[in-house]
Amino acid sequence: MMMVMTEEQIEILRHQIVAYTIISEQLCEMYKSFIVQQEDSFGTGEEDLYCDPLMESEAHKIAWRQRWAPTPAQFQILENLFIQDSRTPSKQKIKEITIALAQHGPIAESNVHNWFQNRKAKSKKKKRSASQFTTK
Amino acid sequence: MMMVMTEEQIEILRHQIVAYTIISEQLCEMYKSFIVQQEDSFGTGEEDLYCDPLMESEAHKIAWRQRWAPTPAQFQILENLFIQDSRTPSKQKIKEITIALAQHGPIAESNVHNWFQNRKAKSKKKKRSASQFTTK
DNA sequence: TAGGTATGAATGAACG
């Protein structure tokens, strides 16, 4: 993709860059202040563990909270549950599991749900790569 | 300036930030490459020279994807439609929406249908998590 | 510092 541009077009591009840069910065500022307000007003519960995957760019960096990760105790319990039954637990089960795991560290129901989903995907992936050896 | 925002609005803001950040970065990239090209003059582009810079760069991004994902422009339009009426549109409506969105990137009617289905599920899920027990 | 891996989370698509 090769292009030829006039000085005028370049100039337009410059203005677009400036405009979007300002917009980005302002949006980031607004977003940050809203997050602060959210924490002030109701900063408890599972939202605390939520971590945004928002991308960072040169000029606009936002400090994000770390994402949830199971403590060793939580991990053992989850692994044991998974070995017993690899299916994703029901909503009620997830509630119970979450309550149990909360004794070993901060956790939310969505964390449990995601963990089982990802754990299942991981075991499937492992199985796939294992069967590749047999027939290549 | 104190404002009260819903989770939903925060979410939209997040996507706007992402969109504008991408736009800014890609505009910068394009600008740099245009500067270079000015010096070694021209090759002939097989593509339209001066379409919307956003569209062009997004189109390239999309070309790499395996599954459909809305471009920032498409996302904004869809979000606006959803806010106006969160019900899944009729087949005829979906046709119209698809045609409109096609101007901002490749898309199929099924994509629109699925998007509305998933969007509704997402908002419901969000509402549920608000009523969860909170033990900080 | 630059790649590679593991994994929590987000989401398009599909199933029942």
Add this chain to the structure above:
DNA sequence: CGTTCATTCATACCTA
């Protein structure tokens, strides 16, 4: 429609 699956993304962590 609600739920599940498959894929992708972003970050943390590791290694050279």
